[in-house]
Amino acid sequence: MGRPPCCDKSNVKRGLWTPEEDAKMLAYVSNHGIGNWTLVPKKAGLNRCGKSCRLRWTNYLRPDLKHDGFTPQEEELIINLHGAIGSRWSLIAKRLPGRTDNDVKNYWNTKLRKKLMKMGIDPVTHKPVSQVLSDYGTVSGLPSTENQMSFVNKEDLMSNMSMVEHTEEDQAHSWEHQVQYQVMNPENVQPHVFSEAASSSSSSSSSNLTQLCSPPQSYSCQTSQTQIIAPPCSSFDWSEFLQCDPFVWSEFQQLQQCELEKVMSSLSSTGQIENGVEPSNNVNSNSNGQDKQGAAGEGYGAVACEGHSSSGNSFVDGILDRDSEIRAAFPELLDASFDY
DNA sequence: AATATCCGCAACCGCTCCGAC
């Protein structure tokens, strides 16, 4: 159960704001400032809920807001940040002056998500669709597979599947986009892109869909381009990518610390920690790795942990799962010190 | 020209967080 409503909704106006209401709101704020939002509608002479006033102000009336379209630079930043921290729209919006979390969220849902799907990128995991499908195919024999899918819903899956089953030219085009995207988002690059991109057989399995992730021979030029632009060593460390952006890295560290403290607090309060050692039967600590796509897909922050007492560790588990993926892909990382 | 469908955006809802008391 949530909190009771902040006001009696039957007595307040809802829906679109009129120019008169906007004018009252602007006049009040310019004269008195914001203060307590629950008092603003009364003082401003508006028959609105305080929450509605706050939303109208923050999402539309604020004088520092941009109302024009998103630039390619903003677009790229949103994609990169979404890939790094997930759907934390308010954090992403902080990096985009004049944009609100609502703006960014809407733009993502209506434009960027579709755009990535057309490029052959799963907008949830930021991985090539073929990779996600391959992973899905691998886990399809396990129970409750729908909980392990990184796709938002079946519609997305069908959309993606129909996309990758288009013509060879489309596939090649899609691959080209994938490579370009992966250069932009190196933390999501799969091993074969760096070291084995030209070898379609190396990444092929019994799944035809998996084969689609390999570049057509005629597109080897994209591969060489990737090798030039991509990080110089094959043992790419995704955390280094996060560190490239001080803001993202700062937010990441804060979130990491915050989540860690919550987990430790939760575990210690429920007696699951003895001498600082976590119990070994954590459902998300298995080495299977097949159910980890959702973890990465939800911005490392939404690992399903239903029915388990350590439900607060989703973020850390997501990070650890992602780390396991990288380590599995790049065994040489095992020699490196990499503690969270 | 009329109707149906699609799409984008503004607004709402439910929930968590956190400070005040």
Add this chain to the structure above:
DNA sequence: CGTCGGAGCGGTTGCGGATAT
């Protein structure tokens, strides 16, 4: 230390304009 309530967040809904049939 527990409760209350305001602020803020992410997800979802629904309206209205644009486009297709």
